[in-house]
Structure formats: C-alpha cells, structure tokens
Amino acid sequence: MNAAAASTRAGIVAPTVPRATARLQFHAGFPFEAAAAQVDYFHALGVSHLYASPVTRARPGSMHGYDTVDYGCVSPELGGEDGLRELVARLRGHGMGLIVDIVPNHMGVGRDNAWWWSVLKLGRASPYAEFFDIDWEPADPALCGKVLAPFLGDQYGQVLASGHLSVQPDEETGEPVIAYFDARFPVTPDCAADIAARPLDAYDAARPEGRARLHALLERQHYRLAWWRTAAEEINWRRFFEVSDLIGVRAEREDTRAAIHALPFRLYAEGLIDGVRVDHIDGLADPEAYCRYLRENLAALDADRPPGCPRDAPYIVVEKILAADEPLPASWRVHGTTGYDFMNDAGALLHHPAGEARLTAQWEAVSGEARGFRALVLDVRRRLLAQSFAGECDALVRILHRIARADLATRDWGAPAIRRVLTELLVHFPVYRTYVGGETPLAADEVAMGIACKGARQALRxxxxxxxxxxxxxxxxxxxxxxTPALRAWRREAVRRFQQLTAPLAAKSVEDTGFYRYGRLLSRNEVGSDPGVFSLDAESFHRKVLARAARFPDAMLATATHDHKRGEDARARLAVLSELGDEWLRLVDAWMRRHEDVKAREGPRPARADEYxxxxxxxxxxxxxxxxxxxxGIAALADRVGEWQTKSLREAKLRSSWVAPADAYEQACDAFLRAVLDPRRNGRSLLELSAFxxxxGAAGALxxxxxxxxRLTTPGVPDLYQGTEFWDFSLVDPDNRRPVDYGRRRAALKDDADAAAAVAGWRDGHIKFRLIRRALALRQRDPDLFRRGDYLPLAAHGDAQDAVLAFARRHDGRYAVVVVPLHASALVLASGPSPVPHVPSRAWGDTFIDLSGLARDGSLRNALDGRSCAVADGTVRVADALAVFPVALMHA
Structure with missing residues (x-):
C-alpha cells in the first residue's frame, strides 16, 4: 500500500505544520525499517510527525548523514526509496507526517561523490566544476586550474618516497586510479591513455625512475595531492567550517540548486514528506533568496500531491544560531528556527542569578583566567583566523586588495594593512553573519557592523x-x-566571502573552542547559548516567548538535539549548582586537595581548570x-566521560588539539579520571559525589x-529528541546518539501507576515519560489551543512567589494554565534526607496564581495527575496545583 492510500484509508490527514515532532538519527544501524516499527509507539505517545536526519545517500558508514555524496538518491544504507515509502505508508496510516533534513551547503568528498570525482578527473571542463565553491584562479600559480587535495598523512615528498601512492585499476570500472591506502583519485583521460600504453609497475615508487614517472603523472592532474596540514593556509575551496572532507556547494547557482533539490521536491510532490529542515542556513550565499526558492517551489507542487496529503503551506524551519536579541529575518518567510533559541532561553531561566558571583570567583581561582567569556572568544578568533582559517582569510584579503587598487583614492592600502584591519573586524563581529545583498535590507546588519567596528576601532591604531x-x-x-560591472562583481564576491567566513569562525570560536575553555558552569555552554550570560529572569523569558509567538508561532522548540553538548537533564541538574554553589564548592575544594595525592601517583597532573x-x-x-x-557501571561511566574528556581537551586547543594531540597529557588526564572513579582508591570522594x-539530583529532576x-506548552512546535522521553544525562556526540531502548518505552505506555507513585519512583524516569505523554495528549485533543492560543504570563503572589512561574494559553474561550517551580532547590532539599523532585505543599504557604480575566470560581483539572484544583476569586493556590505532581498543566 502506498503512502497516499494508507492516509486515505485511515481518513485522517496530518497537517504540514506538526503538532509535535520526534527527531530521529538515521544510519545503517537504525534504518527506515527500524523507525517504521516504532510508528505506532510515537503515535500513541502523541507525536504528529517524525523529524528525520538527512535521508540522501551519504558516505558509507556515516552515522549522521550530513556528508551527502548523492543528492539524487535516498540512502541505500537506510533502506533506499522503497524503505522510505514503507515508513511513510506506516506514518500515513496513523495520520502522521514526515519532515526531513536537507543539506544544501556542503557535500562529502571522496570516490562515492560522482560530482567531486568528475571535478578531480576533468577539472574546469567538468559539468560540475561550478557546482562547488572552488577558486580556480588562486594567488598560488601552482594551483591555477587545480583543486588542492589535502588528504595525505605526511608531506607529499615523503609520501611519494614511502611508496604509499600507486597506480592501480579501479575496483569498479577497471580504469586506472591513484591509490593512497583506502582513498582513490582519478586520472585525466589523456593520462589514462598513457597508462594503458605501459605496464602499471612503470609507476612503482620503489624505484627512482618509477617514482619520477609517478610524480610527473600526478603533476598533470587537475588536483594537487598535499599534506592535510596545508588545508588551513592553502586550500582553494570553501569547506564546511574547517572540515577538509566536506566541500562547500554553490546553492546560489540555479543549476546547482535544481540538482540539489530535485529529490526533495519529488518526495514532496508524491506526498512522502511534508516539509524540510534546512541545515546550516548561514553557510549559503543568500539565505533569503534560498528560502524563497524553497518555499515557492514546494508550494507550487501542492497541486501534484496525492489525495490524503495535507495541502497547507509546506513546513520549513532553518538551523540558525541567533545572538542575544538577534531576530530571525521575517523576510525569509519560514516557520522559524529549529529551536536552539528556545533551548537557550529555557536553560538560562533555570539558573539562579544569585549564584553567578560565587561560581565566577571559583572559576577564576581554579583556572587563573579572570577574563569573561567574550574576551576569551576574541583571542580564540584571532588564533583561528591565523591558523585554521588562514586560507579563507587570505582569499578575502586578495579580493579586497583588488577593490582597493581599482580606485585612485584607495589604491595605497596594501594587503598587510587590509589583513590587519579585517582581522579585527572579524574578531569583533557579534553575530554569525550579515545578509547584505539580500532582497530585503535588514536593520540588524547595520547594527552588527557598527558593533564590530566599535570593537575593532579600540583594538586598532x-x-x-x-x-x-x-x-x-x-x-x-x-x-x-x-x-563598473567588474567592481560590482568584486564587491559582491567580497561580501559573500565575508559572510561565509564569519559564520564558521563564530561557530568554531564559540561552540567548538570557547565552550571547552570556559568552565564557570557547563550547563550554559550549549549550542545557541552564550556562556557569558548566566541566567534569564522570568519577565525576560516571557518577553522572548511573546516575541517568538508574534513572529514565528510555528517555530520548533528544542531542549535536546543531535548537536547538543550535554543532555537536557544533565544541563538541568548542573543548573542546580547556581543555587547550591556553596555546598558544591566545598566539595570541589575537598576533592582537589584530596586528589593531589592521586595526581602525584599518576604522573603528569591535569590542569586545575580541566579538573574542575x-x-x-x-x-x-x-x-x-x-x-x-x-x-x-563505574567503568561504563569512565569510558563515556573519558571520550568526552579527550574531545574537550582537543577542542579547547590549549594543551592538546586534533591537529597535534598531546598524548602524554591526554593519557595523564585519562589516568586521573579512572583513578578518581576507582572506589578502592578514592571511595570517600565517590561516596560524596554519589550522595550529592x-x-x-532531585532538584535537577524538578x-x-x-x-x-x-517546551510542550509554550507557542511553537515541541521537538522530542530520540530517547529523551526518559532521563537524558548524555554528553556530546557520539554519546548523545546511542541506541534507544524502544522496548522500555513501549512498556511505559502500559504503565498506569498513579502520579504519587511516579513521583516516589522518580529515578526510573517514568515521571518524565508521564509528563510528556499527557501533555502531548492534551495538545492532540485541543491542537488550536496550543498552536493558535494566546500566551498570557500570570503573576504569582505570596510567600514563595519568586519560586514559581506560570502562564496561560487561551483560544476561543478555552484555556490552559501552566505552573512550574523555579529556583526551588532549597524547598526540595528541605523536605528531608531522601528528597524527591517535588516541593512539599507546606513550602508554598499562601502563594497563589492570579487568574484574573480567565476564571473566577470553579475548578481546573491537572492533565498530569488527573486531580481537580479549585479556583476561587480568580486565583489558584500553588499548594493545590502542585499538591501531588511537581508541575501542573491545568485546563477547564
């Protein structure tokens, strides 16, 4: 049965805008078939759409799918198009839909990418030569008309002499190729003819004449094989960030764009998908034009969709990191972001501002670093520009120098001066990028450039x-x-290069370096967040929710993603340290003193900042x-944390790095970790940690x-990242992409334990599952209330008014009231030696929520515990609303 038939038979149609999504990471170990087997589970949970990682063919063995090698093919490793159709048929049979991730900015390089292979083989004569963002005429004359291929493990001359480069017949075609371990590179057609005229051993690098002949052959290719370390300074094509096996794609070109999107457009027309998530929108030359192209082409296909498919606007969200108070451009006319902004807002809300000074002082004491996060990032940016992005910066300097030379008034500005000034402009740039050149001028662009100029001006003479x-x-x-036309073209090219440099520079300096250097409180070191901003008060949170509801009411809301640095519940637990700072720091000081002996026994000692x-x-x-x-269990934790620790040390680039791993230091840190987690050697500290x-942990669970x-009740589309129905204390990938136990989750659907039992047994995670299932059920029963309903902040008054946050959703005379404790650790821990994530009723005293304008007298039913709560004189007592269950979702 096809997807449309399944939907028609079921008589139910999922709208293209999801009610709630479940994010799944597909790979060979979790293909479409595995997801199809869980569709009935997700339907029972209350999810309306699956939200899939990229489904196009990626490099063999890819665990994420973002290294696309064929835009026109559904990944065979995932089950191919037949598998996708079976999955969608199952979804449609339950009235559900599918949103897929698309990756228009970059592709994976290698033998499996036919476009890339053609470019290496034919050079500028390849029909795909302009599909990739390649500078065919760089400053280095040796690279003119060539592509730098920085994939050798050592310097070219040494690799050539080692005999690791050879001419071999291709396993698939029999044509001659250059082999380097498992990698393969093509040879030009004329070279192939020359090779055919002599035996392959004529290119045997073990003999001097063979080595010379092989070198001469390589010099005739349209690429230059080089040591991988040359990429940062000499690369003549745009990479994804600084990843040299992901090449930038020119999605601004009409032919390239058409080739990239033929498959998703067909899948949409055939009713197999209902919308898309655009990966790394800031990597594109013109995001506004791209979003318009996507929206118009998808909308034009609505008439082609089969009966039983939704016909409203295709759902489009973009992966976009927003700086503080940076708006998503309304001119893009997308449904919103993928939810990093909400993840930041909700996370910051959990942090108590009173803990900032104490934790800051402790971090400065253990790290010796008195600068704030912003100042730290400025130094990181300078280092990255000089090392990791030197090639991209050089290319931009060259074109700016060309622009300067074109005018008598500016021609005396030399390249060194331009580089010096440009560096400071890039270092101080406050957002990911501007959108100059788009159809709609943005006031935010001018503001961003002004901030960058102010910072640069202070740093420059x-x-x-x-x-x-x-x-x-x-x-x-x-x-x-x-x-002149030439000058206008150069100016446009300079703007494009600038915009496509600021975004990866921001990402690498903040997320992939700064987050691993700055350790004041790691729960604020999260994608989309600024660790320098410690907390967010309730009023500011409400303001941000209202702004999002007014501009992008259907944006995604996420608290966990495939890219998060720590699981949502790990961050929530760490946020408790903003309230329990004194107790935490007493423990840490004791551990650091006690573990001096451990360090002495284990050899080289970890830096105090790394230890903290x-x-x-x-x-x-x-x-x-x-x-x-x-x-x-301890050994398993040690392995997980050890993997995080190695990644942390290398990303920080202080004492080790991916480029030059410091084996001795990394081994010392790993030995220290395992000594700390050895109960026979460090039992006292472990018992203290476990007890803490x-x-x-109870306050963290709250x-x-x-x-x-x-996430489930504020305006927007709540996204459930795979496996987070239960507690998620994961670390950065690959830890956050571990297999999900769906058997346990299916069993939880049958668990009818009452609310009090769920609270008492909170450690098993069923309490979180209960909340998610029941909140999604209410969204399912009254979707308009949560999609179109007003968001009304509600005031709390009384003894513990600062420890509660409340709001209402109202639509067409119906309403729901949400009440959650906020910064309530002291109230939780005061309940006794074995606390649960619940504030005792007596702790709320006379605290009440003002429901003026919503209700006067009557009662509300809490969807999370099934109890009724009285409303008297337009108020509801918090002690009543939270009498049994830790949080409340009440409706009339």
Whole structure:
C-alpha cells in the first residue's frame, strides 16, 4: 500500500505544520525499517510527525548523514526509496507526517561523490566544476586550474618516497586510479591513455625512475595531492567550517540548486514528506533568496500531491544560531528556527542569578583566567583566523586588495594593512553573519557592523581607522549603481566571502573552542547559548516567548538535539549548582586537595581548570541508578566521560588539539579520571559525589520537568529528541546518539501507576515519560489551543512567589494554565534526607496564581495527575496545583 492510500484509508490527514515532532538519527544501524516499527509507539505517545536526519545517500558508514555524496538518491544504507515509502505508508496510516533534513551547503568528498570525482578527473571542463565553491584562479600559480587535495598523512615528498601512492585499476570500472591506502583519485583521460600504453609497475615508487614517472603523472592532474596540514593556509575551496572532507556547494547557482533539490521536491510532490529542515542556513550565499526558492517551489507542487496529503503551506524551519536579541529575518518567510533559541532561553531561566558571583570567583581561582567569556572568544578568533582559517582569510584579503587598487583614492592600502584591519573586524563581529545583498535590507546588519567596528576601532591604531570605515562600507553595503560591472562583481564576491567566513569562525570560536575553555558552569555552554550570560529572569523569558509567538508561532522548540553538548537533564541538574554553589564548592575544594595525592601517583597532573570541568561533568552525567560498588557501571561511566574528556581537551586547543594531540597529557588526564572513579582508591570522594547527586539530583529532576513542560506548552512546535522521553544525562556526540531502548518505552505506555507513585519512583524516569505523554495528549485533543492560543504570563503572589512561574494559553474561550517551580532547590532539599523532585505543599504557604480575566470560581483539572484544583476569586493556590505532581498543566 502506498503512502497516499494508507492516509486515505485511515481518513485522517496530518497537517504540514506538526503538532509535535520526534527527531530521529538515521544510519545503517537504525534504518527506515527500524523507525517504521516504532510508528505506532510515537503515535500513541502523541507525536504528529517524525523529524528525520538527512535521508540522501551519504558516505558509507556515516552515522549522521550530513556528508551527502548523492543528492539524487535516498540512502541505500537506510533502506533506499522503497524503505522510505514503507515508513511513510506506516506514518500515513496513523495520520502522521514526515519532515526531513536537507543539506544544501556542503557535500562529502571522496570516490562515492560522482560530482567531486568528475571535478578531480576533468577539472574546469567538468559539468560540475561550478557546482562547488572552488577558486580556480588562486594567488598560488601552482594551483591555477587545480583543486588542492589535502588528504595525505605526511608531506607529499615523503609520501611519494614511502611508496604509499600507486597506480592501480579501479575496483569498479577497471580504469586506472591513484591509490593512497583506502582513498582513490582519478586520472585525466589523456593520462589514462598513457597508462594503458605501459605496464602499471612503470609507476612503482620503489624505484627512482618509477617514482619520477609517478610524480610527473600526478603533476598533470587537475588536483594537487598535499599534506592535510596545508588545508588551513592553502586550500582553494570553501569547506564546511574547517572540515577538509566536506566541500562547500554553490546553492546560489540555479543549476546547482535544481540538482540539489530535485529529490526533495519529488518526495514532496508524491506526498512522502511534508516539509524540510534546512541545515546550516548561514553557510549559503543568500539565505533569503534560498528560502524563497524553497518555499515557492514546494508550494507550487501542492497541486501534484496525492489525495490524503495535507495541502497547507509546506513546513520549513532553518538551523540558525541567533545572538542575544538577534531576530530571525521575517523576510525569509519560514516557520522559524529549529529551536536552539528556545533551548537557550529555557536553560538560562533555570539558573539562579544569585549564584553567578560565587561560581565566577571559583572559576577564576581554579583556572587563573579572570577574563569573561567574550574576551576569551576574541583571542580564540584571532588564533583561528591565523591558523585554521588562514586560507579563507587570505582569499578575502586578495579580493579586497583588488577593490582597493581599482580606485585612485584607495589604491595605497596594501594587503598587510587590509589583513590587519579585517582581522579585527572579524574578531569583533557579534553575530554569525550579515545578509547584505539580500532582497530585503535588514536593520540588524547595520547594527552588527557598527558593533564590530566599535570593537575593532579600540583594538586598532588610529591610523587604521580610515581603512576600517572603508572595509565596513565595502562589506556592509550593496555596491553603488555607478560602479563598473567588474567592481560590482568584486564587491559582491567580497561580501559573500565575508559572510561565509564569519559564520564558521563564530561557530568554531564559540561552540567548538570557547565552550571547552570556559568552565564557570557547563550547563550554559550549549549550542545557541552564550556562556557569558548566566541566567534569564522570568519577565525576560516571557518577553522572548511573546516575541517568538508574534513572529514565528510555528517555530520548533528544542531542549535536546543531535548537536547538543550535554543532555537536557544533565544541563538541568548542573543548573542546580547556581543555587547550591556553596555546598558544591566545598566539595570541589575537598576533592582537589584530596586528589593531589592521586595526581602525584599518576604522573603528569591535569590542569586545575580541566579538573574542575571534569567534576562538573561527572556530576551532570552520573546515572541516577549508579551505585559506587557497581564496578561495571563505574567503568561504563569512565569510558563515556573519558571520550568526552579527550574531545574537550582537543577542542579547547590549549594543551592538546586534533591537529597535534598531546598524548602524554591526554593519557595523564585519562589516568586521573579512572583513578578518581576507582572506589578502592578514592571511595570517600565517590561516596560524596554519589550522595550529592542523590540530593541535588532531585532538584535537577524538578528543573528537567519544568523545562520539559515549558517546551510542550509554550507557542511553537515541541521537538522530542530520540530517547529523551526518559532521563537524558548524555554528553556530546557520539554519546548523545546511542541506541534507544524502544522496548522500555513501549512498556511505559502500559504503565498506569498513579502520579504519587511516579513521583516516589522518580529515578526510573517514568515521571518524565508521564509528563510528556499527557501533555502531548492534551495538545492532540485541543491542537488550536496550543498552536493558535494566546500566551498570557500570570503573576504569582505570596510567600514563595519568586519560586514559581506560570502562564496561560487561551483560544476561543478555552484555556490552559501552566505552573512550574523555579529556583526551588532549597524547598526540595528541605523536605528531608531522601528528597524527591517535588516541593512539599507546606513550602508554598499562601502563594497563589492570579487568574484574573480567565476564571473566577470553579475548578481546573491537572492533565498530569488527573486531580481537580479549585479556583476561587480568580486565583489558584500553588499548594493545590502542585499538591501531588511537581508541575501542573491545568485546563477547564
């Protein structure tokens, strides 16, 4: 049965705008068939759409799908198009839909990418030569007409002499190729003819004449094989960030764009998908034009969709990191972002501002770093520009120098001066990028450039200020009409290169370096967040929710993603340290003193900053059911944290790095970690840590429940990342992409334990599952209330008014009231030696929520525990609303 037939038979149609999504990461170990087997589970849970990682063919063995090698093919490893159709038929049979991730910015390079192979083989004569963002005429004359191929493990001469390069017949075609271990590179057709005229051993690098002949052959190719370390400075094509096996694609070109989107457009027309998530929108040359292209082409296909498919606007969301108060451009006319902004807002809300000063002082003491996060990032940016992005920066300098030379008034500005000033402009740029050149001018672009100029001006000598203003004009404004066609083209090219450099520079300096250097409180080191911003008050949270509801009411709301640095519940637990800072720091000080002996025994000692971040990670990731005597469980935790620690050290680029791993230091840190987690050698500290997790973990779980309910009830589309129905204390990938136990989750559907039992047994995670299922059920019963309903902040009054946040959703005379504790750790822990994530009723005293304008007298039913709560004189007592269950979702 096809998808449309299944939908028609079921008589139910999922709208293209989801009610709630479940994010799944597909790979060979979890193909379409595995997802299809869980469709009935997700339907029972209350999810309306699956939200899939990329389904196009990626490099063999890819665990994520973002290294696409064929845009026109559904991945055979995932089950191919037949498997996709079976999955969608199952979805349609339950009235559900599918949103897929598309990756228009970059592709994976290698033998499996036919476009890339053609470019290497034919050079500029390839029909795909302009599909990729390649500079065919770089400054280095040796690379003119060639593509740098920085894939060798050592310098070219040494690799050539080692005999690891050879000419071999291709396993698939029999044509001659250049082999380097498992990698293969093509040879030009004329070279292939020459090779055919002599035996292959004529190119045997073990003999001097063979080595010379092989080198001469390689010099005739349309690529230059090079040591991988040359990429940062010499690469002549745009990479995804600094990843040299992902090449930038020119989606701004009409032919390229058509080739990229033929498959998703067909899948949409055939009713197999209902919308798309656009990966890394800021990598594209013109996001506004791209979004318009996507929206118009998908909408034009509505008439082709089979009966039983939704016909409203296709759902389009974009992966976009927004800086503080940076708006998503309304001119893009998308449904919103993928939810990093909400993840930041909800996370910051959980942090108590009173803890900032104490935790800041502790971080400065252990790290010796008195600068704030912003100042730290400025230094990181300078280093990355000089090392990781030197090639991209050089290319931009060259074109700016060309622009300067074209005018008598500016031709005396030399390339060194341009680089010096440009560096400071890039270093101080406050957002991912501008959108200059788009159809709709954005006031935010001018603001961003102004902030960057202000910072650069303070860092530069006065003599450079004139050049700074000039560069700001060239890079921040559309070129004037009177300019010559050539100059206008150069200006546009400079703007494009600038915009496609600021975005990866921001990502690498903040997310992939700064987050691993700055350890004041790791729960604020999350994608979409600024670790320098410690907390968010309730009023500001409401303001941000209202702004999102007004501009993008159907944006995604996420608290966990495939890219998160820590699981949503690990972050919620760590946020408790903003309230329990004194107790935490007493423990840490004791551990650091006690573990001096461990360090001495183990050899080289970890830096105190690394040690401090390790303790935070252990606290955040410690499983609730892990006992100190559980040797297997402790070993499993050590392995997980050890993998995080190695990644953390290398990403920080202070004492180790991916480019030059410091084996001795990494081994010392790993040995220290395992010594700290050895109960026979460090039993006292482990018992203290375990006991602290048991106590503070209850408050952390309450944070988690509050965060989860906010995601499920504020305006937007709540996204459930795979496996997070239960507690998620995962670390950065690959830890956050571990297999999901769906058997356990299916069993939870049958669990009818009452609310009090769920609270008492909170450690098993069923309490979170209950919340999610019941909140989604209410959304399913009254979808308009949550999609179209007003968001009304509600005031709390009384003894504990600062420990509660409340709001209502109202639509067409119906309403729901949400009440969650906020910064309530003291109230939770005061309940006794074995606390649960619930504030005792007596702790609320006379605190009440003002429902003026919503209700006067009567009662509300809490969807999460089934109890009724009285409304008297337009108020509801918090002690009544939260009498049994930790949070409340009440409706009339």
């Amino acid at each position: 006065r003599a450079d200020h004139g050049l700074l203003e000039l560069l700001a004009q060239w890079l921040g404004q559309v070129p004037d009409a009177p300019a 971040m390790l303790y935070q990670t252990l606290f955040g990731a410690w499983p609730l059911d892990l006992a100190v005597v559980d040797e297997a 997790v048991a106590r503070a 944070n988690s429940l509050a965060q989860t309910l906010l």
